Amino acid sequence: GAVVSQHPSWVICKSGTSVKIECRSLDFQATTMFWYRQFPKQSLMLMATSNEGSKATYEQGVEKDKFLINHASLTLSTLTVTSAHPEDSSFYICSARYTGRNEQFFGPGTRLTVL
Amino acid sequence: AQTVTQSQPEMSVQEAETVTLSCTYDTSESDYYLFWYKQPPSRQMILVIRQEAYKQQNATENRFSVNFQKAAKSFSLKISDSQLGDAAMYFCAYRGSGTASKLTFGTGTRLQVTL
Numbered sequence: 001g002a003v004v005s006q007h008p009s010w011v012i013c014k015s016g017t018s019v020k021i022e023c024r025s026l027d028f029q030a031t032t033m034f035w036y037r038q039f040p041k042q043s044l045m046l047m048a049t050s051n052e053g054s055k056a057t058y059e060q061g062v063e064k065d066k067f068l069i070n071h072a073s074l075t076l077s078t079l080t081v082t083s084a085h086p087e088d089s090s091f092y093i094c095s096a097r098y099t100g101r102n103e104q105f106f107g108p109g110t111r112l113t114v115l
Numbered sequence: 116a117q118t119v120t121q122s123q124p125e126m127s128v129q130e131a132e133t134v135t136l137s138c139t140y141d142t143s144e145s146d147y148y149l150f151w152y153k154q155p156p157s158r159q160m161i162l163v164i165r166q167e168a169y170k171q172q173n174a175t176e177n178r179f180s181v182n183f184q185k186a187a188k189s190f191s192l193k194i195s196d197s198q199l200g201d202a203a204m205y206f207c208a209y210r211g212s213g214t215a216s217k218l219t220f221g222t223g224t225r226l227q228v229t230l
Contacts, residue, residue: 034217034218038158042222042223043206043220043221043222043223044160044206044220046217046218049217091158093158093160095160095218099214102148102165102167102210103148103150103162103165104218105162106152106159106160106161108157108158108159109158109159
């Protein structure tokens with residue numbers, strides 16, 4: 001099956017700093033990537049959708065200036081949490097899909113803790 | 116907008132027994148896809164089974180099968196011969212047929228497997 005990796009798997013940072021999370025499709029070209037946020041014991045909440053070479057489309061209520069998404073190549077998307085605050089602490093999951101497949105492949109997630 | 120409802124926050128099953136997880140959805144589309152994802156304690160999302168709405172035959176993957184009732188907009192998951200490794204959160208998800216369609220997740224059902 002298609003494999004998606006995320007790096008780092010966990011990160012702790014100080015309030016006010018920025019954190020970048022990478023999402024890579026290892027054995028396929030991801031035409032579309034998705035970023036989700038998951039709070040404890042809750043479902044996945046879609047933050048944004050990005051297509052390679054295009055600007056990301058953000059869901060309502062998600063601050064695009066705070067959560068910067070770049071999908072510069074068919075195998076890499078990045079999520080940068082800018083000026084992170086404790087309320088940004090969460091589990092972030094990326095997912096990728098390629099043309100012709102109706103299912104999405106998920107990364108293992110990144111746990112972000114902002115002190 | 117599409118919605119996915121999982122009315123069972125928690126379920127419990129004895130090892131080797133059978134359990135059914137419920138899922139209903141609301142949509143005005145005629146063509147779409149339905150999925151069951153498993154999220155174990157590692158939090159890696161794993162695709163369990165998928166169903167195309169145009170297919171009348173219920174999908175089956177080894178011990179996992181679905182009961183897809185299109186008219187009733189119901190998509191339940193049956194796990195036979197339950198194993199300890201089946202313990203996880205299970206999410207039902209819907210995706211429309213368009214290339215820009217996004218996954219809509221239910222709130223999840225936590226499955227416990229007891230000896």
